Amino acid sequence: MRNLILKCFLICSLMGLSFLSMSQGVVATMKLDTNIVVVGQPFSLELSITQPKDAKLIWPFISDSIGLLEVIKNEGVDTIPVDDKSILLRTQKVTMMAFDTGFFTIPGYTIDYKLQNANAKVYTDPLTIKVFLMPVDTTKSIKDIHPIQDVPYDWMFIGLIALGVLVLGLFIWLVVRYLKKAKKRDDAAKVILAPKQSAYEIAMNSFEQLKQEEIWQQGDVKKYYSELTEIVRAYIQNRWMIPALEFTSDEILEHAFIKQIDAIENEKLVYLLRLADLVKFAKVIPYVSEHELSFINAIQFVESTTPAAEKDLLNQKGGEA
Numbered sequence: 001m002r003n004l005i006l007k008c009f010l011i012c013s014l015m016g017l018s019f020l021s022m023s024q025g026v027v028a029t030m031k032l033d034t035n036i037v038v039v040g041q042p043f044s045l046e047l048s049i050t051q052p053k054d055a056k057l058i059w060p061f062i063s064d065s066i067g068l069l070e071v072i073k074n075e076g077v078d079t080i081p082v083d084d085k086s087i088l089l090r091t092q093k094v095t096m097m098a099f100d101t102g103f104f105t106i107p108g109y110t111i112d113y114k115l116q117n118a119n120a121k122v123y124t125d126p127l128t129i130k131v132f133l134m135p136v137d138t139t140k141s142i143k144d145i146h147p148i149q150d151v152p153y154d155w156m157f158i159g160l161i162a163l164g165v166l167v168l169g170l171f172i173w174l175v176v177r178y179l180k181k182a183k184k185r186d187d188a189a190k191v192i193l194a195p196k197q198s199a200y201e202i203a204m205n206s207f208e209q210l211k212q213e214e215i216w217q218q219g220d221v222k223k224y225y226s227e228l229t230e231i232v233r234a235y236i237q238n239r240w241m242i243p244a245l246e247f248t249s250d251e252i253l254e255h256a257f258i259k260q261i262d263a264i265e266n267e268k269l270v271y272l273l274r275l276a277d278l279v280k281f282a283k284v285i286p287y288v289s290e291h292e293l294s295f296i297n298a299i300q301f302v303e304s305t306t307p308a309a310e311k312d313l314l315n316q317k318g319g320e321a
Contacts, residue, residue, distance in 0.1 A: 025051065025052050025055060025115050026049065026050070026051045026052075026055055026057060026111065026113050026115065026120070026122045027049070027050045027051075027122070028047070028048070028049045028050075028109070028111050028122045028123070028124045029047075029048050029049075029124060030045065030046070030047045030048075030106075030108065030109065030124040030125065030127060031045075031046055031048075031127070032044065032045055032046075032106075032127055032129060033046075034129075035127075035128065035129050035130065036129065036130045036131075036132070037098065037129065037130075037131055037132075038131070038132060038133070038134050039098060039099060039100065039101060039131055039132070039133055039134075040097060040098075040099060041097070042072065042095050042096070042097050043095070043096055043097070043129065044093055044094070044095055044096070045093070045094050045096055045106065045127075046091060046092070046093045047060070047062070047091065047092045047093075047109065047124070048089065048090070048091045049089075049090050049091075049111065049122075050087060050088070050089050051087070051088050051090075051113065052086060052087065052088070052115060053085075053086055053087070053088050054115070055088075055113050055114065055115040056113060056114045056115075057111055057112065057113030057114070058111065058112050058113070059077060059090075059092075059111075060109040060110075060111060062074065062092065062094055066096070066106055066107075067104060067105070067106075068098065068099075068100055068104060069096045069097070069098050069104055069106070069129075070096060070097050070098070070099070071094050071095070071096055072095050072096065072097050073094065073095035074092075074094045074095075075092070075093045075094065075095075076092065077090055077091070077092045078090065078091055078092070078093075098129070098131040100131065101131050101132055101133055102130075102131060103128055103129070103130050103131075104128070104129050104130075104131060105126055105127070105128050106126060106127045106128075106129070107126050108123055108124040108125050108126045108127075109123070109124045110122075110123055111123070111124075194238070194241070195238055198238075198310050198313070198314065199234075199235050199238035199239040199306070199310075200235075200302060200306040200310050200311060200314060201314050202234065202235070202238060203231055203232075203234070203235040203302045204299075204302070204314070206231040206234070207231060207295075207298070207299055207302075210224075210227055210228060210231065210295075211295070215227065216288075216291045221279060221285055221286070221291070222279055222280055222283075224291065225275070225276040225279045225280060225294070226276070226280060228272070228276065228294060228295065228298055229272065229273060229276040229298075230245070231298065232269070232272065232273075232298050232301065232302070233245050233247075233252070235302050236252065236257070239305065239306075240255075240257040240260075242255060242257065249273040249274065249276075249277055252269075252273065253269070253270060253273065261304075261305060262304060265300070265301050265304045265305065268297040268298075268300060268301050269297075269301055271294075271297060272294050272297050272298055272301070275290065275294060276294075
């Protein structure tokens with residue numbers, strides 16, 4: 001009986017020593033860099049775990065907030081080198097902040113680990129921190145941090161800005177003026193070669209060909225007005241030696257040759273060019289009567305602006321043929 005009691009004592013002692021060795025194998029500590037702060041003042045919490053390298057543990061998760069304490073920076077888990085190669089020291093540091101006053105408790109963490117095929121736990125102690133407001137001396141009046149300061153005008157800077165605006169405006173004016181003069185030089189430099197046939201003859205032949213094609217009768221109104229106005233533009237170019245085929249309608253109607261035309265014929269030209277622009281660019285579909293009127297106006301414009309001698313010459317050619 002005595003031997004049996006001795007054996008049981010030895011077995012329990014060995015088990016106790018084994019358990020003690022495992023619990024001492026992993027050590028977890030948690031500490032604050034201070035235990036009293038002002039509202040909004042950052043403070044640090046550091047969790048350290050020392051363990052054998054062969055121990056397997058689950059690192060505790062630190063969330064974005066612990067109660068009313070906000071985590072504003074989490075530096076993650078870091079390994080610290082130690083002299084004992086069989087030991088592993090790891091730490092995690094977080095920066096926290098409180099926005100209310102009072103005593104706040106950071107609960108301890110439970111770390112589960114496995115060592116020598118045995119499961120065990122280790123615990124950290126809870127920590128308390130006091131948060132208070134900055135004391136205010138109520139006997140003194142409330143003042144700004146700094147008094148309001150008058151900033152003097154920097155007249156040199158204002159003058160430089162004004163000068164820069166004037167220089168920029170002058171530069172833009174010179175560029176616009178140069179471009180206008182360059183355009184006028186380009187228009188003047190364009191040489192319009194006189195055709196072998198007279199402007200009147202070319203226009204009348206083109207009118208006859210357009211009439212025979214019956215374009216608008218086939219439904220292609222846009223093409224009809226494009227070709228009709230091109231005949232008139234070519235006539236103006238050949239008559240007054242200006243690049244009317246390259247001009248817009250406004251440029252034609254604002255040109256100096258308009259002053260040489262009778263007011264009635266001028267109105268016919270304006271009507272024809274404006275209506276053609278509406279058809280080509282605004283997809284307007286005029287009435288059938290307007291197709292015919294535009295054709296008549298174009299012929300009358302050419303007839304009224306052609307000298308009688310030029311028309312007689314063409315008629316003589318026609319009679320001889």
